[in-house]
Amino acid sequence: MLPTLPPRPRPEGEILHETTRSICPExxxxxxxxxxxxxxxxxxxxxxxxxxxxxGLVYGxxxxxxxxxxxxxxxxxxxxxxxxxxxxCPLDCGICPEHRQHxxxxxxxxxxxxxxxxxxxxxxxxxxxxxxxxxxxxxxDRFVExxxxxxxVQFSGGEPTIHPDLLEMIKAAQQRxxxxxxxxxxxxxxxxxxxxxADFAALRPxxxxxxxxxxxxxxxxxxxxxLLETKLRALERLAEADxxxxxxAAIERGVNEHEAGPLIEFGLKHPAVRGVMFQPVTHSGRxxxxxxxxxxxxxxxxxxxxxxxxxxxxxxxxxxxxxxxTCSSVTYAYLGDEGEVIPLTRVLEVDKYLDYITNRxxxxxDRDVLHALEGLWSAGSVPGNAEGERFVCASCDLDLxxxxxxxxxxxxxxxxxxxxxxTFDVKRAMKCCIGILQDDGRMIPFCxxxxxxxxxxxxxxxxARRRGGRPIRVLEPAP
Amino acid sequence: MTEPMAAGPGTTPGLAIVEGIPASVTACCxxxxxxxxxxLLVGESFHPGGLESTRQLxxxxxxxxxxxxxxxxxxxxxxxxxxxxxxxxxxxxxxxSAGVVSRAAARDAGGVCWATAxxxxxxxxxxxxxxxxxxxxxxxxxxxxGLAELRRVTRRGGRLVVSDVEADGAAVDALxxxxxxxxxxxxxxxxxxxxxxxxxxxxxFVLERRWDRSASIIDLVDRVExxxxxxVAVANGSSLDLAGLAAAAGIGDLxxxxxxxxxxxxxxxRDAVRGGDLRYFAAVARAAA
Numbered sequence: 001m002l003p004t005l006p007p008r009p010r011p012e013g014e015i016l017h018e019t020t021r022s023i024c025p026e027x028x029x030x031x032x033x034x035x036x037x038x039x040x041x042x043x044x045x046x047x048x049x050x051x052x053x054x055x056g057l058v059y060g061x062x063x064x065x066x067x068x069x070x071x072x073x074x075x076x077x078x079x080x081x082x083x084x085x086x087x088x089c090p091l092d093c094g095i096c097p098e099h100r101q102h103x104x105x106x107x108x109x110x111x112x113x114x115x116x117x118x119x120x121x122x123x124x125x126x127x128x129x130x131x132x133x134x135x136x137x138x139x140x141d142r143f144v145e146x147x148x149x150x151x152x153v154q155f156s157g158g159e160p161t162i163h164p165d166l167l168e169m170i171k172a173a174q175q176r177x178x179x180x181x182x183x184x185x186x187x188x189x190x191x192x193x194x195x196x197x198a199d200f201a202a203l204r205p206x207x208x209x210x211x212x213x214x215x216x217x218x219x220x221x222x223x224x225x226x227l228l229e230t231k232l233r234a235l236e237r238l239a240e241a242d243x244x245x246x247x248x249a250a251i252e253r254g255v256n257e258h259e260a261g262p263l264i265e266f267g268l269k270h271p272a273v274r275g276v277m278f279q280p281v282t283h284s285g286r287x288x289x290x291x292x293x294x295x296x297x298x299x300x301x302x303x304x305x306x307x308x309x310x311x312x313x314x315x316x317x318x319x320x321x322x323x324x325x326t327c328s329s330v331t332y333a334y335l336g337d338e339g340e341v342i343p344l345t346r347v348l349e350v351d352k353y354l355d356y357i358t359n360r361x362x363x364x365x366d367r368d369v370l371h372a373l374e375g376l377w378s379a380g381s382v383p384g385n386a387e388g389e390r391f392v393c394a395s396c397d398l399d400l401x402x403x404x405x406x407x408x409x410x411x412x413x414x415x416x417x418x419x420x421x422x423t424f425d426v427k428r429a430m431k432c433c434i435g436i437l438q439d440d441g442r443m444i445p446f447c448x449x450x451x452x453x454x455x456x457x458x459x460x461x462x463x464a465r466r467r468g469g470r471p472i473r474v475l476e477p478a479p
Numbered sequence: 480m481t482e483p484m485a486a487g488p489g490t491t492p493g494l495a496i497v498e499g500i501p502a503s504v505t506a507c508c509x510x511x512x513x514x515x516x517x518x519l520l521v522g523e524s525f526h527p528g529g530l531e532s533t534r535q536l537x538x539x540x541x542x543x544x545x546x547x548x549x550x551x552x553x554x555x556x557x558x559x560x561x562x563x564x565x566x567x568x569x570x571x572x573x574x575x576s577a578g579v580v581s582r583a584a585a586r587d588a589g590g591v592c593w594a595t596a597x598x599x600x601x602x603x604x605x606x607x608x609x610x611x612x613x614x615x616x617x618x619x620x621x622x623x624x625g626l627a628e629l630r631r632v633t634r635r636g637g638r639l640v641v642s643d644v645e646a647d648g649a650a651v652d653a654l655x656x657x658x659x660x661x662x663x664x665x666x667x668x669x670x671x672x673x674x675x676x677x678x679x680x681x682x683x684f685v686l687e688r689r690w691d692r693s694a695s696i697i698d699l700v701d702r703v704e705x706x707x708x709x710x711v712a713v714a715n716g717s718s719l720d721l722a723g724l725a726a727a728a729g730i731g732d733l734x735x736x737x738x739x740x741x742x743x744x745x746x747x748x749r750d751a752v753r754g755g756d757l758r759y760f761a762a763v764a765r766a767a768a
Contacts, residue, residue: 315698336712346705352530 014038017066018427021089024048025292025421028453030091033425037062042326043293044423056292056422059326061299070357073321073374075431078102079148082442089426090452093444095435103435103443104151104322104378106143107184108136110169111158112459115188118223120250122282122418122450125158129462131439136169139437140176146443151378154182154208161189161200170203184208184248186223187234194237201241208277209234211247213259214266221255222281239272246412247273251304252281253296260301261308264413268311268333268341275412278305282418282450292422298329301415312413316343318351320414322378324428330377330414341411350377378433381412419447439465526615526642527759528695533558533614537566539688540638540763545569546609549632551598552616556583556591562612563590571608573601599624606634613641618668626682630766639684639764642692644669648756654747675762684764692759696752704745 015037022033022044033046035058042058042065059065083096092098112128114121131139143150153173160166160183173181183205190197190207209231212218216226238245247267251257260278267273280296296304302314312331319325334342344350353373375381419428424447432445439462444454526532542548544567550559553572563570573596574580584593596602598620611629629639646654646669679686751757 315701334709334712336708338712340708340712342705342709342712346701347709349529349702 011038017042021426022046022424023090023421023452024051025054026051028421028451030088035425037065041065041297044425054292054422056420057295057297058423058425059299060297060303064299065326068319068325070355071319071321071325071351072431073354073356075100076102076322078146080146082146090424090429090445090448093442093448093452093454095443095445098430099445100431101322101433103143103147104433105154105435106147106150106152106443107154107156107434107436107446108139108169109156109158109436110136110160110163110166112463113162114157114159114186115162116159116186116223116225120222120252120281120283123156123158123455127463128158128459129465130163131169131462133165133168133172135439136165137172138441139439140173140178142441143437143443144177150178152180152182153178154184155205156184159186159188161185161196167199167203170200170205174203180206182206182208184210186210186227187231188227190237191230191234197237197241201238201243204243207238207243207245208248209238209245210250211235211263212249212251213256214262215256215259218256218259222250222252235270235272239270243272244274245272246275246277248277248279250281251278251296251301253294253300257296257301257304258308260304261306264305264311265309268335268411269339274410275414278413278415280415280417283420283422292420295420295422296417298326298415298417301417302329305413305415311341312343316345317413317415318345318354318377320377321354321356322374323433324425324431326417327419327428327432328414328416330381330412332376333411333413335409335411344410419451421451424448424451527699528642528692528761529699530557530561532642532692532695532761533561533612534565536612536640536642536761536763537562537568540610540640542566542568542610542638547571547607549573549601549603549608549611550591551601551611551613551629552619553583553593554579556586556593558612558614559583559591560587564588571603573598599628601628601632603632605631606637607632608637609634610638610640613639613643615643617641618643618670622674622678623681626678626684630683633766635766635768637766638687639679639766640762641764642759642761643675644696645672645675645758645760646751646756647671648751648754651751651756654751654757669757670760675760679764683767685767686762686764689760689762692761693752693755693757696757696759697749700745700748700752704741707741 017035017037020033020035021030023029024031024046026048027050029048029050031046031048033044036043036045040062041060042062043055044058045053045055047053078095079102081095081097081099083092083094085092085096085098089096089098095103108131109123111130112123112125113130114125116125118125140153143153155166155169155173157163163169166183170181170183181203185207187209190200190209210223211231212222214228216228219225219227219231235245247263249256249260249263251260264276267276278301280298280301283290283292283295299314302317306313311333316331317329318331320328320330332344334340334344334347336342350373353370354377419425429445429448432447434446435443436446436449437443438458449455449458546568548559548562548568548570550556550562550570550572553559553574556572559570559572562568570591571594572580572583572591573594574583575596575598577595580593580595584591587593594602598616611633613629617625633639651669675689676686748757
């Protein structure tokens with residue numbers, strides 16, 4: 001007979017909410033995982049046969065984690081896919097036949113080199129590869145083939161602005177049936193290289209500008225050097241060129257969550273800024289020695305936003321329903337002539353429209369309103385596009401004629417929390433709508449790419465290649 | 480039994496009576512909530528908590544598809560339509576204002592019988608309904624007579640499904656005196672602490688369940704405040720005639736002091752809710768023998 005054992009002590013009140021699959025943070029092996037609710041938060045707990053137990057905070061609000069289910073929109077199939085189901089998620093990327101969503105936003109990482117050396121870089125930038133223009137053109141063609149008429153392509157890196165052929169790549173994207181072209185940049189070259197910037201600005205890409213706060217302390221901790229003055233200069237240049245900017249702030253607990261509120265107020269007043277995106281620092285690339293129980297999650301950032309300013313409250317934010325609803329929350333505000341900032345979620349009861357569980361039986365939901373709203377509440381949404389206008393106009397119970405210039409008056413605030421090796425969840429990865437285009441034609445969901453091992457695989461493959469007779473070289477940082 | 484809350488023409492300052500509304504109904508709600516301004520600012524479902532609250536209440540009342548429901552004081556009919564379409568109930572919906580009823584009926588895709596009616600003299604026989612829904616309505620009626628009439632049309636063992644405003648304390652006295660808020664929030668004639676149980680018992684109902692929904696007042700105030708700010712922000716140079724809408728709603732102005740005034744009023748209401756002086760409740764009661 002087996003000996004009896006003492007039971008494992010568990011935190012009081014802990015609930016096993018669901019089981020899913022994840023990876024071992026040490027060896028990346030796919031393992032079973034539990035999602036537990038306790039202390040007001042959702043946690044992931046899992047065991048690797050070789051490396052033991054791991055636990056990490058997934059979502060800093062247990063009630064919201066459960067209630068977000070009603071925002072889970074049915075997925076939409078892409079036009080084409082690239083792989084077969086063989087080993088199961090997340091090993092068949094991608095995307096494979098089991099993936100539950102098409103891709104709203106695709107990234108092309110054009111290089112691995114960077115002119116910064118940030119302690120928090122999830123891309124683990126450094127020596128590696130530079131894509132060629134023909135390679136990028138092939139990826140863009142592939143994106144169009146996979147999606148039909150894709151919404152957004154974003155050039156990223158490394159640091160894409162130091163790639164010598166970035167402007168050619170932007171032009172190539174703009175020549176194809178892709179609605180928006182974005183560049184994700186740290187802004188250094190924008191601030192420091194006026195000759196290059198004139199040519200860049202003439203192409204009028206949308207700008208995702210890394211902008212973590214309004215103090216040099218924050219930049220020293222997150223980026224390794226004081227960058228505030230450079231960032232402000234970049235923003236000034238972008239405003240002069242009338243380019244649309246989304247400020248992207250990496251948020252780390254104990255470093256800059258107190259800057260969330262002031263950053264929004266700053267963005268609201270700045271002529272170039274159309275929105276602020278908060279991204280809790282992801283510990284999947286560089287710097288993995290962190291406390292996974294204390295990471296910032298979407299609700300933590302929302303609370304920091306509420307306590308840091310008078311404009312937005314936690315209740316103004318609604319999950320994005322096209323991806324897994326716990327991945328991202330967003331709100332939009334209307335900007336009046338006199339500096340009024342009015343959250344549209346408060347005005348329009350957006351959450352009622354986006355309640356997919358209730359709406360299946362609810363008569364009278366206007367499909368046009370819902371369609372426009374889904375356009376606005378998608379991961380590929382770009383502030384200033386026509387969706388907001390269409391939505392409010394179609395929303396007949398608020399027939400306000402002057403809202404027809406809504407596109408230029410809408411300001412976005414979004415929080416997007418990426419999965420890391422502690423929180424990776426195939427349930428969420430299977431509905432990801434952000435993909436990374438690969439040189440071999442695959443499109444790999446963003447968080448899967450960064451956690452499971454695809455990034456390392458791609459980097460090794462691209463660093464080893466010799467294609468088109470072009471030698472691989474690592475660029476020196478721009479002046 | 481006395482009727483301390485009885486209201487008649489002219490009892491609420493600044494509010495005109497719309498033609499065709501029985502004098503037994505408090506004028507404020509029918510005038511204000513029958514106006515296009517109300518829908519602009521609040522939406523189609525007027526009570527705090529909106530349709531989510533209605534759904535929860537209908538689910539809690541245990542009605543089977545095919546049961547007969549009266550929506551007493553249906554407004555623009557959002558709740559009645561949900562009761563018919565989502566719960567499969569046979570719904571009669573009545574409101575004191577003929578204008579409101581015709582707007583409600585125009586939105587109906589079928590399944591609801593609409594009628595204009597005096598809520599103190601309902602055009603239905605005794606024990607007609609399995610349940611009566613009265614959202615933010617009882618406080619606008621003379622207490623005893625209103626409940627007695629609802630009890631009359633409910634079959635024995637049937638349900639009264641109710642939600643309403645409850646208020647007392649100094650903060651509320653200040654709100655009640657305000658020409659817009661007093662009416663819009665039904666504060667003037669709100670229930671007092673403990674009054675519901677007493678009145679239900681006297682009318683032949685037994686309280687089964689009761690929920691506190693006070694937080695939904697704050698959500699509603701947030702929304703109205705945001706909509707007023709948005710309407711004011713876009714009204715300049717547009718064809719939106721806010722003053723005209725306000726006049727048609729019988730409130731003269733959106734509130735003295737413009738947007739700042741609106742914000743102050745909204746703060747006052749939120750403070751009253753947080754301080755416990757202004758409450759919203761939902762309840763299900765059984766029609767006793």
